[in-house]
Amino acid sequence: MGLIQKIQSFLKGNRNKSVASVTTDYPSAQIIPRAEHQLSRKHISRHALNVLYRLHENGFEAYLVGGGVRDTLLELRPKDFDVATNALPEQVYQLFRNCRLIGRRFRLAHVFFGRDIIEVATFRASSQAIEEDEDDNNHNHNALLHADSGMIMRDNIYGTLIEDAWRRDFTVNALYYSIKDYSIVDHVNGISDLKQRILRMIGDPMTRYREDPVRMLRAVRLASKLGFTIEEETQAPLFQQSHLLKNVPPARLFEEVVKLFLSGHGTVTFEQLVHYNLFGALFPATATHLSDPQFHKLLLLALRNTDKRISEDKPVTPAFLLAIFLWPAYIDEKARLQEQDMIPVEAHHQALATVLKQQSAFVAIPRRFAEVIRAIWELQLPLHSPKRRQIFHLISNQRFRAAFDFLELRAQSGDNSVKSAATWWSDFQAADETLRGQMINKLSQGKKRSRSKSKPKNKKATDDSGSSDEQSQSDH
């Protein structure tokens, strides 16, 4: 018997027992026929349609689900399109040449169309159904693994559409658009919540947050993005349960952080994370500095700037925001080391390493972004006091633009020590050749400064002194 047949026969055996009995407990679905909803095929990407039709033509059930349905019904442009099917991942793999199977916690198929990815998930059984199943079946242990905290570590038991609906997070995320008759299948009263703009957890919120603490962040992110109210029972645990996030791998939290702050609604999402006491669980070093009004302003300016860039379809990098988030911790640490007589260049490197390492215990920062953070910070001093011989070197630096934006935000946040430098660079970039020459001539030569003169003590969080000229040149 092949692997697929084995899994199918195994599932059949199980379903005949406990899953079917759970299934009968589910309330009946509401089917909204095509004539009674606004989701039309013209709203769906052709790649997603291609996947849906291919599955359907091969005898499988295929639905659009999640944000693609939710956002379209709200007349928003979905970020991506997710497909749910009764085809097993291996069967999806066989249908699409441009397909890759990914994930351990959730086994999924990714179908690639150039840079566009359609995520295809096989219907999964609800954790309740699986738990009953586990009681009866020892060999099912591998499919759903719970950690002591109640968190689901592995979740690969396949089920029916009803079961799949009940294991999704929020009711508005569990609406299924059928490619067979273009109806919407609603098992969880999601349409009603969507109309009332309510974000409601499916099942018992506390249990569901324990199973996967990232759902707390998703609640805040989706409510902020959609302008929804988080239903009372869904909302209550958020204030007290930030500690659950310690159980989530930092790499997964990084992905979530990118969605939180780089989806175009970062400012309101940040404010809501602070409101629910969740922000400190992600960025403890940042949270301790929020009471500094100048830093708070810097952070809000950076978030607004990022939101604006996204709305204008300009590129953004998580590194810029992370450089802002971690700036005061870095400055404090560098000052502390210099107070212990460490030379500035060493203090810089050590402070950078310490701050990034401490942060990575909560939210991992991939190396390529750590590099950009380093470059932005290192360029602050040379930008702060530009020297004649460095100008063209600085302006041609790959990270110049990000470092300049950083300097400008610092000036806007009320850091008077960098105001004139920010204005100088802004004027310089706008100037023609002749004017640029004149501006450069007015600058000092920038002879090597004496290393023996140490920096003044008790630096403020927004001070950038201590970085050497050589460091900025080492940026690539």
Ligand code: ATP
């Ligand atoms: P967006 O794509 O706009 O961020 P989304 O709701 O589509 O929002 P995805 O991460 O694309 O989010 O997930 C697709 C769907 O998968 C969700 O709508 C939800 O039904 C389900 N889902 C995602 N993450 C979880 C989770 N942690 N627990 C339960 N269901 C989830």
Ligand code: MG
């Ligand atoms: Mg999505």
